Amino acid sequence: MSSTWGNQLKLSIFGESHGDGIGVVLDGLPSGEEIDQGEILTQMARRAPGQNTLSTARKEKDQPEILSGLFEGHTTGTPLCAMIRNQDTHSKDYSELKIHPRPGHADYTGAIRYNGYNDYRGGGHFSGRLTAPLTFSGAVCRQILKRRGILIAAHLFSVGKVKDIPFDPTKTTEKDLHTLLQAPFPVLNTDAGQAMQQEIEDARQNGDSVGGIIECIAIGLPAGIGSPMFDGIENRLSSILFGVPAVKGIEFGNGFAAASLHGSENNDDFILQGDSVRTETNRHGGILGGITTGMPLLFRAALKPTPSIFQKQKTVDLHEHTETTLTIHGRHDPCIAVRAVPVIESAAATALLDLLLEAYGYEFR
Secondary structure, eight states: OTTEEOSSSEEEEEEOTTSSEEEEEEESOOTTOBOOHHHHHHHHHHHOSOSSTTSOSOOOOOOOEEEESEETTEEOSSOEEEEEEOOOOOGGGGGGGGTSOOTTSSHHHHHHHTTTOSOOGGGGGGSGGGHHHHHHHHHHHHHHHHTTTOEEEEEEEEETTEEOOOOOTTTOOHHHHHHHHTOSSOOSSHHHHHHHHHHHHHHHHTTOOOOEEEEEEEESOOTTOBOSTTSSHHHHHHHHHTTSTTEEEEEETTGGGGGGSOHHHHOOOEEEETTEEEESSOTTTTEETTEEOSSOEEEEEEEOOOSOOSSOEEEEETTTTEEEEEOOOSOOOSOHHHHHHHHHHHHHHHHHHHHHHHHHGGGGO
């Protein structure tokens, strides 16, 4: 199924943007893991809409109702299911989209794929609203990973033409990540953050939107996780990250920049740190041959600008088979990337837990 992901840990996401609710099922979690529901709410709040002018005005509490799989504060080992009710829907804003597909959205392709029976309100199952259940998944998985010394955090690497400073690929510490996770705007350099917010506000004032790049790092991963060829770390992470609406590109380590380098510039020399094998630099982003090296895992995800903008655009009338124009109404983020930061972290946490459970099985538990 297209909305189910994972090998050892199975993730299923259900619901539509303007339906009664959305939700998630996690099957394969180890039993006996203590889950702090307050920490889940903290992560959900980082993604939640309606908090400021940088996001959609839609207000959703995003408080998950856990239906199964958690008892007396611990995972039971059976499927963990959570439901998130939709409360602030304005479905009338989308009434004309059944026959007038929005540029940049899945209105047209969804109608073709499902013979016109797709729920088009707010994008239906294609909506960014479906990242709330993914954030819940990550909020659970990252607690299990943290107890094993694995921490994940991300920041806005760029918004439009404004860039933040990058993560240090070899020396990023637990303290660095804790500081970032507490930041009200997810950047490493506050001056860059202010410039990004102005870039977003300028786009909003013009009835437009702007894209961005999110850089994510995971520290504490052991070496030897993953597989070569078609089941490597890059493959598995990319497959879940591309499930996040608006993600259009993924790169690991030096990524595309490596294509302009010589091997002598891109290779990372091996060194010893005590009894551990490390690399002096980390241009490989913690992955060689699809397998973790024990260095920090580093990747970047590029997100397109929000396709729902308030400027007049050209579209077609699917009933009349004529060209027409469309002015989009409703409530939309002028920059999706801001609220996508915890979503990217959550996708990474879910994928890494699946890979670790696959590698260690019961011993990991």
